[in-house]
Amino acid sequence: MGPLPLERLQPSPAFSYCSVDLFGPLTIKDTVKGRTRGKAYGVLFNCMSSRAVYVDLADGYDTSSFIMVLRRFTSIRGYPKKIRSDLGSQLVSASKELKEVVKSWHWDTIKMFGNGNGMEWEFTKAADAPWENGCSEALIKSVKKSLSLAIGQSIMTFSELQTVLLEVANILNERPIGTSTSDPNEGTYLCPNDLILGRASSNVPVGHWDESDNLKKRWKFVQQVVNTFWRKWHRDYFPSLIIRQKWHVSKRNLQVLDLVLVQDNNSFRSNWKLGQIVEANSSRDGVTRDVTVRYKNIGPGTKYTGTQDLLIRRSAHRIVVLLPVEEQC
Incomplete structure (x- = not known):
């Protein structure tokens, strides 16, 4: 390369x-x-x-x-x-x-x-x-x-x-490109919008529409197209984040305390789930097949305010490492 x-x-x-x-x-x-x-x-x-x-x-x-x-x-x-x-x-x-x-x-x-x-x-x-x-x-x-x-x-x-x-x-511009902090309790990630806007999201509250039904229908149609794009792009983009064997001699196993992204097919638009591995389960060949991840159930750009941790178990194929444990300060 x-x-x-x-x-x-x-x-x-x-x-x-x-x-x-x-x-x-x-x-x-x-x-x-x-x-x-x-x-x-x-x-x-x-x-x-x-x-x-x-x-x-x-x-x-x-x-x-x-x-x-x-x-x-x-x-x-x-x-x-x-x-x-x-x-x-x-x-x-x-x-x-x-x-x-x-x-x-x-x-x-x-x-x-x-x-x-x-x-x-x-x-x-x-x-x-x-x-x-x-x-x-x-x-x-x-x-x-x-x-x-x-x-x-x-x-x-x-x-x-x-x-x-x-x-x-x-x-x-809201896709993850790194971690914004080494503290997993923050539950936030770094995205291009952080560099452009100084905040993670440019989302604004959806207003109340008093105009004609036709205007509301066209607005809803545009939003439907954007939401469909998010689902299709998220499905195709997420696998590209996983390191390919082509450029790497050996594939690193997922490890406890790694900061990771979790693929979630039901996620809302521009909502990427950031968490930390608390348990890694290996098969007989020593390869990690699935992990348990702790994460905060908060939206994009939302500051952590004491939300209770949630635990989910996912296949290693649905996990992308953002910050390995050995690189955390």
Whole structure:
């Protein structure tokens, strides 16, 4: 396995170094003339150090439409120091149609955008080496698959689909990337939102809707799509956290006092269960097959206030180690 790019190892604010990739096209309908169909495409910015994500929607295939997405991104997240991206033929997550469109863009104009603010563009070199931009490719693959299953055959307006993508980005930014403390009694984890917002969650209370039934139905539809995305993405993303034998000579056994994530098929949106192993059961071959985990039954971003510990028993295949016992201070 080759060395990681320097940008992924340098301490820096979120989105100082990021990669960008496209996916689509996505079918949308006109807000007024519901039968009129159009095409849009998704744009995903991925911070190369914190793994924070920004997802947006472009409503056209021309250069100016992409620059409009760039303007929204830099207005919300600030100007990056460097953006790493593929040229059209290397956008492995995009359709053939989108690849051809991107190759026709005026890349000199795109690169000029942000030059006055010190933003630099860097392009991957080879079409047969998509892993050079793998930081975003892996995320796009799982996002695209889960989004497709969540939306299904439904056709959304541009505004509705953009809302879904922005909420999807928030779900991705609430995924665990480490522990926020070595004290298991806290029951909290570190996620990209901690670095972006200074808190673990951007969730706000759901308001009371007094408007027409049609508005409530469309709002509920958008929320249903986002909730379905969470279930599909959580199901596909969790196994990717487990260390593969491919890059490691031996697999470490789960041990008592390890801080871990527990896969829970019934978890609420963006709710990751963090706990500590209190018992590890090994088979005759010395391999840990199942464990008992102690955890706090609290929501994301909620401060621990003395909630009683809960114990659950899970297969080792549903456990991911966040902080091994030997690395705890």
